[in-house]
Amino acid sequence: MLHPAEERAQETYYDVLCVEETASYEEIRAHYKAAVLRSHPDKLSSKQAIGDHQVVQERFLKIHKAWEVLSDAELRAAYDRHLKGLKSGPSVYADEIELKDMSVSDCGDAVELIFPCRCGDNFSITLDELEEMGFLLDGNRVLEGQDVSDLAPVSVTISCSSCSLMICLRIDST
Ligand SMILES: [Zn+2]
Secondary structure, eight states: OOOHHHHSOOOOHHHHHTOOTTOOHHHHHHHHHHHHHHHOGGGSOTTSOHHHHHHHHHHHHHHHHHHHHHTSHHHHHHHHHHHHHHHTOSOEEEEEEEGGGSEEEEOSSOEEEEEEOTTSSEEEEEHHHHHHTTOOEETTEEOTTOOGGGSSOSEEEEEBSSSSEEEEEEOOOO
16 A cells, blocks of 8 residues: 655755756755855854754765765766656555466467556556567466476566556466
């Protein structure tokens, strides 16, 4: 199950520097400089508590790290991809099924194995696709004499054509 509270993204480097994800290098630099001025440990007066110093120190390191990544085009691109991955959430596996659980559907030019998804649509994979992965099948049975235990992956992920659910199809030689 998904828990909205846990799903909420952590503070990103963009949040740390208070910039939009679409911000230009110039904007990011300006915000970085402002953030550094605001939170530089040297700005702390000696009257402040030790605890405050630690918080400020951590904040400063965070700002510096954010700048290091966002000021570098390559690192920033990689970080953006990482963020995108977080937003799309973890893969949702509805079920783990076996070949025999799938029904065979011959739709003319391709033979498909289908399994109903709870959204009403189907998970489907064609025999051709499975053959490309090295599995020779006769309908929903592995052709005899084939030792699929040597093949990797023996688990195939199939996504629903309508929703974001996926199932894990386990292919065993027995
Ligand atoms: Zn579905």
